[in-house]
Amino acid sequence: MSTTELSQLLCFAHRGEASAFFKAYDFKASALHPDFWTCDQGLGLLLTGEGLGKAFSKLGLILGAYHQQPRLEIFNLGVAGALRENLEVGSVHKVRTVYGEEEFHSFELIGDLDLITAKKRVLSPEQGHFLSAFAPLVDRELWGLCSVAREAKRPIAAIKIISDRPGADEICTITKENSKEWSEKLLEAFQKESQSETPEEPSMIDILGILDHSAWHFTTTQKRQYENYLQKWQLRDFSQTELQNIAGEIDPKLKPKLRTQKLLTLMQERFSPLETRLRANLEQLFEPHQNSDLQVRFDQSLESQSLDVNLKIHGAKQFQELQTALQSLPLKNFWSVLQGEEDV
């Protein structure tokens, strides 16, 4: 089945909450599900029905059908109950943290108030009192929608309008009577939200301007490493001038590949001067003891106190020589280096 291009999927529990949206946009029924509509502005509208189970299944179905869409943001819009006295009925809030009743996991959104999704309708003040210890708002779906969105790796936001308090009389009647006004408020908040620009993730700036320069050559791994090092450079508060000086000192006659490798080595040395010195000390320490029949390797992270020794045995006499060579390995000095001693 072909699917229309969507950028935002609006999820409501009930039709009344969505009434202003049906008026504002030219939604057309979708063959995907009788409770799903799309419009030419790239919006989808889904009526999930009340409760976690319906939220899981219906959103799961739609996100499954639209899994190839590169960008699809989910908006939950609807009423929520106020669990604390200071919240005004009719006020609109973006949700910040979403908790689930008897669920450990929570979801962090961008907003100003926290919400807990209840497993059942909150009919008694006692139940409301208990849930109010977790969040000031309560609904029946949002935690489920967040779970599905997380699984599908889709961003989600929620705008709620406060409809009532737990235990209020004739809540359904009140909600029905006010649904037109509340839906209009939700529409207004949604449109305002859609117009506000999302700040883009800051990208790592190639402060030397060398990534695409012909005098340098980066493999994919080196590019990633260079970007990682640049990030570290900034976190460590090292200056740009220092980096320029380091790059400037690399022999311009070297081949681009070697220049890149040299730059990465020098940056690494700047991050960990002690380890660099110690590694060099260790290389020097074992160098005179190595030959084609005896190879000694130490852990490059310098964490392990073990050495890997590779031996080639050709004959009895050579074996005796190897034994002598093994006995002369500077093991004490090796362990001293691991103890942080520089002069060994």
Added chain:
Amino acid sequence: MFKRIFVEKEMRDHPRVLQFLSSFPNIPTQEIEEIDKIFNRVKKPYLQKRDNLQAFLGRKRGSLVKPAPDAYGLSGSPHYYFIHSYNCLYECQYCYLQGYFDSPDLVFFLNHEEIGEKIKEVCDSHPDQEEVWFHAGEFSDSLALSHLTGELPYYFSLFQTLPKARLELRTKSANIKELKALSPQKNITVSFSLSTAAQVKAFDLKTPPLKTRLKAMRELQNLGHPIGIHIDPVIYEDDFEKKFAELFQEMKTQLDLSAVHYVSLGVVRFTKDVYHQVQKNYPDSPLHGADWVKSFDQKVRYSRPLRNWMLGKIKALGLAAGFNEKQIYLCMEEMEN
């Protein structure tokens, strides 16, 4: 400070609860059955401690005094810790509490008399030991909110009756008002965590600056309170030796070093979970500029030579400043190196 205070029903008329609440007449309070039914039941984002911090007042149940891990504190004596609080007001970027509890809310257990009975019992169970150590502040700061929780006079009275018991109060705070009103006791040591001035500023968010901590330490020392020092966690920085030499110089200027009970040294380390929390909560922290390795105990640490080098340098600087060998000990896992 708090958005809401939760009080266990059972404790609502407890004098310490009433004292605590009297400091917050305008903060909404809510009665609950048990702290455990609310606290840690859902994952509350750590940084909500900045604008949505809640307090829980109640009674500690279960294990009140626990054996401390091996190599904890001065060696040779049994060490225990007791828990009368969870979490802390401060925001140290490396703090393990980020990954320990699933909520940043502060929990205060106010049944100190029950904890005290257990301390007596544990102390009596070591008839052959000269000293038995009890540490407060494993999951909180021992002084930061002591003016609100009001337990210090009780523990001072208790430890007066337990001459072989030793109490350590761990802190980064300079809130010594309560302590100043109490007579110093030889068996109660107030230990302060210190690092270089620049590191306090960069990593110990919301804590008093180094100078303020040192001033508080001097005041306590002048009053006769035993003090201890934790240089933990040690973090690498450029000009490492120079910065730590300055720290020891400051200590030397402000304190009588010979009277400092002990100086413990430990290099920064994280469990994997805590490290992920640090990345999430403080993505711009200079901590992420370091080269970390997975160490012998699976914790995230500096490389073995670097952490040994740092400990060696600091110990040498401490000795040069005037501390003696007996005062300085290496803490926790460092001893396994």
